[in-house]
Amino acid sequence: MEYATLHVEQQGPLVQITLNRPEVHNAFDEVLIAELTDAFARLGAQEDVRVVVLQGAGASFCAGADLNWMRRVADYSHAQNLEDAAELERMFATIATCPAVTIARVHGAAIGGGAGLVAVADIAIASEETVFAFSEVRLGIAPAVIAPYVLQKVGAGVARAWFVTGERFRAGDAWRAGLVQQVVPITDMDAAVLSRVKAVLQAGPGAVAAVKRLLREITGLTPEQASTLTTACIATLRVSPEGQEGIRAFLEKRRPRFAQE
Numbered sequence: 001m002e003y004a005t006l007h008v009e010q011q012g013p014l015v016q017i018t019l020n021r022p023e024v025h026n027a028f029d030e031v032l033i034a035e036l037t038d039a040f041a042r043l044g045a046q047e048d049v050r051v052v053v054l055q056g057a058g059a060s061f062c063a064g065a066d067l068n069w070m071r072r073v074a075d076y077s078h079a080q081n082l083e084d085a086a087e088l089e090r091m092f093a094t095i096a097t098c099p100a101v102t103i104a105r106v107h108g109a110a111i112g113g114g115a116g117l118v119a120v121a122d123i124a125i126a127s128e129e130t131v132f133a134f135s136e137v138r139l140g141i142a143p144a145v146i147a148p149y150v151l152q153k154v155g156a157g158v159a160r161a162w163f164v165t166g167e168r169f170r171a172g173d174a175w176r177a178g179l180v181q182q183v184v185p186i187t188d189m190d191a192a193v194l195s196r197v198k199a200v201l202q203a204g205p206g207a208v209a210a211v212k213r214l215l216r217e218i219t220g221l222t223p224e225q226a227s228t229l230t231t232a233c234i235a236t237l238r239v240s241p242e243g244q245e246g247i248r249a250f251l252e253k254r255r256p257r258f259a260q261e
Contacts, residue, residue, distance in 0.1 A: 004031055006019065012048075014053065015051070017040075018056065018057050019062055022056075022058025024066055026058065026062045027063045028064065028065050033087055033088055036094075037087070040052070040095050044099055050200060050201060051100055051103065052102050053193055054103070055104075055105040061105075061114055063114055064112025070139075092116060092146060095120045095121070096216070099212065100205075100208075101123065101208060102122050103197065105189060106118055106125065106130050107189065108131075111135055112135055113145075116143070118174075118180060119150045119152070124181055125180065125189065125196065129171070129186065133166060133169065134163050137165070147163070150162075153178050154179050158178075201259065201261070202259045204242045205242075205258060207237055210233055211233075214233045
């Protein structure tokens with residue numbers, strides 16, 4: 001896959017996607033949005049891809065919206081803005097529904113939509129100095145498209161405080177709230193990401209895709225409301241070839257065939 005704003009590299013079951021606009025701190029524009037959507041859609045259709053690491057080139061992970069793109073959007077009609085927002089929503093939804101595990105490697109700054117990328121990832125690992133913000137209200141707009149994903153990660157109370165102030169917060173605050181799952185010195189970032197990649201590769205890829213789908217389906221439901229979905233999920237996995245292999249491997253005290261180094 002060749003892109004103008006991304007660098008994509010595959011090594012077996014692992015794919016690294018690098019946001020490659022370092023001169024603007026990897027800020028979003030319509031090209032980056034379209035290319036990220038396309039990349040995750042393509043990778044999600046590849047059965048051999050099990051982990052996608054999303055990272056940023058240069059000083060920052062992603063600084064939100066590109067100024068030139070914002071100037072263009074400011075002149076859009078309401079209908080054009082609806083279409084543009086739909087493209088952004090499609091990007092986040094495509095990442096969220098990717099069957100592979102997504103790991104965000106976050107450093108420098110994750111602002112606005114950049115923080116949204118952190119929220120939509122399955123696992124986010126941030127360096128200690130990283131600064132975050134949902135700063136949209138300071139521009140007279142709102143973190144609307146990313147709101148459902150932030151709510152899933154941190155809940156309404158924390159999201160409300162961050163959303164209505166637009167204030168910046170540090171990696172430690174993001175970790176305590178659940179936006180990121182690990183904070184490490186920047187020199188330890190590669191090792192931390194590799195450790196999570198290795199952990200994912202021990203799991204059954206079908207089971208991972210199924211549990212990601214199940215979590216989306218049962219969000220907001222009570223256990224009683226979710227019971228049909230949850231019982232169907234486990235029953236289907238138990239009789240699947242992958243589930244049968246995993247159970248047999250456990251009973252025979254050996255590594256399942258789907259586990260990789």
